Amino acid sequence: MRAYLTLVRRELSSFFISWTGYIIIAGVVFLIGFSFASLLRGLNAEATPVPVTQLFYETLYFWLVLLIVAPLITMRSFAMEKATGTYETLMTTPVGDAQVVLAKFTGALVFYLILWLPLVACIWIVRLYSNDPSAFEPGSVATTYLGIFLLGCLYMSLGIFASALTRSQIISAMVTFAMGIALFMVSFLGKSVGAQTSWQSRVVGYFGLMEHMRDFAHGIIDSRPVVMSLSLTAFFLFLTWKSVESRRWR
Amino acid sequence: MDNGWMIEVENLTKRYPGRVAVAGVSFTVARGEIVGLLGRNGAGKSTIMRVLSGFMPATTGTVRVAGYDVFHQADEVRRCIGYMPENNPLLRDMRVREYLKFRASLKGLRRAVARERIDLVLQQCGLMDVQKRIIGHLSKGYQQRVGLADALVHQPQLIILDEPTIGLDPNQIRAVRQLIKDLGGQHTVLISTHILPEVEMMCNRVLILHEGEILAHDTPDNLQQIMSQGGQVIAEIVAPQDELHACWESMAEVEQFDLSAAEGEYVRCALTARPGVDLRPQVYALACERGWKLRELSRSRYSLEDIFVRVTRTDGEET
Numbered sequence: 001m002r003a004y005l006t007l008v009r010r011e012l013s014s015f016f017i018s019w020t021g022y023i024i025i026a027g028v029v030f031l032i033g034f035s036f037a038s039l040l041r042g043l044n045a046e047a048t049p050v051p052v053t054q055l056f057y058e059t060l061y062f063w064l065v066l067l068i069v070a071p072l073i074t075m076r077s078f079a080m081e082k083a084t085g086t087y088e089t090l091m092t093t094p095v096g097d098a099q100v101v102l103a104k105f106t107g108a109l110v111f112y113l114i115l116w117l118p119l120v121a122c123i124w125i126v127r128l129y130s131n132d133p134s135a136f137e138p139g140s141v142a143t144t145y146l147g148i149f150l151l152g153c154l155y156m157s158l159g160i161f162a163s164a165l166t167r168s169q170i171i172s173a174m175v176t177f178a179m180g181i182a183l184f185m186v187s188f189l190g191k192s193v194g195a196q197t198s199w200q201s202r203v204v205g206y207f208g209l210m211e212h213m214r215d216f217a218h219g220i221i222d223s224r225p226v227v228m229s230l231s232l233t234a235f236f237l238f239l240t241w242k243s244v245e246s247r248r249w250r
Numbered sequence: 251m252d253n254g255w256m257i258e259v260e261n262l263t264k265r266y267p268g269r270v271a272v273a274g275v276s277f278t279v280a281r282g283e284i285v286g287l288l289g290r291n292g293a294g295k296s297t298i299m300r301v302l303s304g305f306m307p308a309t310t311g312t313v314r315v316a317g318y319d320v321f322h323q324a325d326e327v328r329r330c331i332g333y334m335p336e337n338n339p340l341l342r343d344m345r346v347r348e349y350l351k352f353r354a355s356l357k358g359l360r361r362a363v364a365r366e367r368i369d370l371v372l373q374q375c376g377l378m379d380v381q382k383r384i385i386g387h388l389s390k391g392y393q394q395r396v397g398l399a400d401a402l403v404h405q406p407q408l409i410i411l412d413e414p415t416i417g418l419d420p421n422q423i424r425a426v427r428q429l430i431k432d433l434g435g436q437h438t439v440l441i442s443t444h445i446l447p448e449v450e451m452m453c454n455r456v457l458i459l460h461e462g463e464i465l466a467h468d469t470p471d472n473l474q475q476i477m478s479q480g481g482q483v484i485a486e487i488v489a490p491q492d493e494l495h496a497c498w499e500s501m502a503e504v505e506q507f508d509l510s511a512a513e514g515e516y517v518r519c520a521l522t523a524r525p526g527v528d529l530r531p532q533v534y535a536l537a538c539e540r541g542w543k544l545r546e547l548s549r550s551r552y553s554l555e556d557i558f559v560r561v562t563r564t565d566g567e568e569t
Contacts, residue, residue, distance in 0.1 A: 006355040010341075017343045085339030089400070092303045092335075093356040094328040248307050248321075 003095045004103050011107025028115045035061035036122040054217035067180050071173035074159025077104040082167035097244045108156040116148050140219035147216030150229040157236035164240045256281045256438040262311035264297050271297040273462040284434040286449035287442040289459035295442035296336050299412050303333040332401030336412040342386030357404040371399040391422030411441045482550045483529040486516045488543040503527045
């Protein structure tokens with residue numbers, strides 16, 4: 001456990017020691033701010049019954065942040081250690097493979113969650129300056145964050161897995177990006193699959209990230225997306241663990 | 251389990267796809283020894299070290315460290331080993347002390363113990379003055395010492411250093427060597443290198459590796475003695491050349507000789523003796539007997555370097 005915490009701290013601090021972390025934060029703050037600005041413009045033009053949280057995520061910026069930031073955060077985790085050789089010193093300490101994988105994942109996830117903090121400020125500003133207190137409903141903000149958290153788990157585990165496969169950060173980032181986009185595109189597929197009742201559309205429906213996120217922004221917690229993202233996360237972490245372990249059976 | 255051996259390697263073979271890196275190597279290392287693995291690049295030194303450190307498994311064969319099987323008891327083995335891989339990878343964005351603290355914690359040291367150990371290794375490795383500096387900003391010599399300090403911090407029984415002096419300037423090399431020498435006795439040390447004087451200076455025993463096999467295995471002195479048998483004796487004598495000629499020819503122990511004029515009136519005789527014979531006393535006796543002036547009398551010993559070249563070359567010619 002102590003080794004795990006040490007590793008998590010190291011992962012997190014590595015974001016803040018180098019410029020990468022700050023550049024990512026700056027980029028995300030810019031995107032969130034941009035979506036905030038366009039949102040306010042929209043709200044000024046006409047009133048809307050849709051919750052503010054949903055408006056936030058419905059701008060494409062939200063997905064942009066997720067899709068671009070996930071590869072950037074995770075590409076370093078294993079690939080860089082392999083490239084610099086520190087992987088060897090790490091893996092010859094009495095720390096289990098699973099612990100290393102979990103620590104890398106936790107580090108990436110915590111950093112990802114930090115990235116989303118400015119959103120709270122934006123929502124708070126809306127509430128402060130709008131006369132309508134219902135614009136800021138703690139419940140729906142909480143579920144929005146739950147959705148952000150679950151999507152983060154999924155995308156971080158995916159990125160960590162890609163990073164464990166290679167020693168090149170660029171390849172890792174591209175693989176993560178491609179897989180992330182593919183997963184995201186499934187929700188568009190839903191519209192073209194046809195009848196709502198066919199099994200195809202039900203399968204696609206389980207993976208429809210946009211629909212899931214819409215529910216969360218509405219303040220609805222559906223168990224299906226929760227199970228879906230957590231199980232996929234576990235699956236990718238398991239694959240990562242096995243791929244880290246595979247050096248011992250080759 | 252514990253029979254006094256720190257390392258027991260039996261029939262270790264490691265195959266990479268399409269290539270055999272180590273082919274059926276067996277050796278043992280006793281506690282407190284400093285053993286050098288010597289070999290050209292690609293001879294299999296790093297592979298053996300990686301298997302020993304538990305980073306990757308052997309294809310076949312058993313490897314035990316301090317009585318623990320490297321594959322089945324990997325965690326116990328890792329606790330006994332301080333390993334510095336090739337090229338000494340470090341987290342270059344960390345500060346020296348911070349890095350050692352991080353490593354100590356990974357190796358399971360409690361905070362109070364870690365602080366004490368870190369102070370000790372910082373002192374031992376001469377890092378006290380730079381402990382607050384960022385590793386990436388340090389000179390290569392200091393970085394190497396940070397790697398050593400990391401290998402030492404948890405007081406391992408066995409220290410494995412893969413080419414610890416590579417890329418250092420002569421002064422830094424000397425410092426690192428002294429450090430390693432000081433480790434002998436309390437720790438068992440296995441170092442790999444392709445720099446021969448290093449082994450001569452530091453190691454109790456040498457393993458010469460070539461293409462994944464052990465070619466020679468002995469103390470540096472013994473190796474020199476064995477290989478230097480039949481070495482050349484050089485004598486510079488004042489005497490008529492034809493007299494010398496006749497004299498060496500009549501001596502049964504001299505296999506071959508070569509005379510050349512040295513400066514002054516001296517004649518330089520290069521005598522090759524039969525294996526196992528030291529010609530020097532006889533040459534001295536002869537010179538005394540005939541009243542010749544004798545200026546130099548020496549036997550050229552093969553350096554480990556010559557031995558290495560000879561051992562690895564013969565092998566190459568055979569295949």
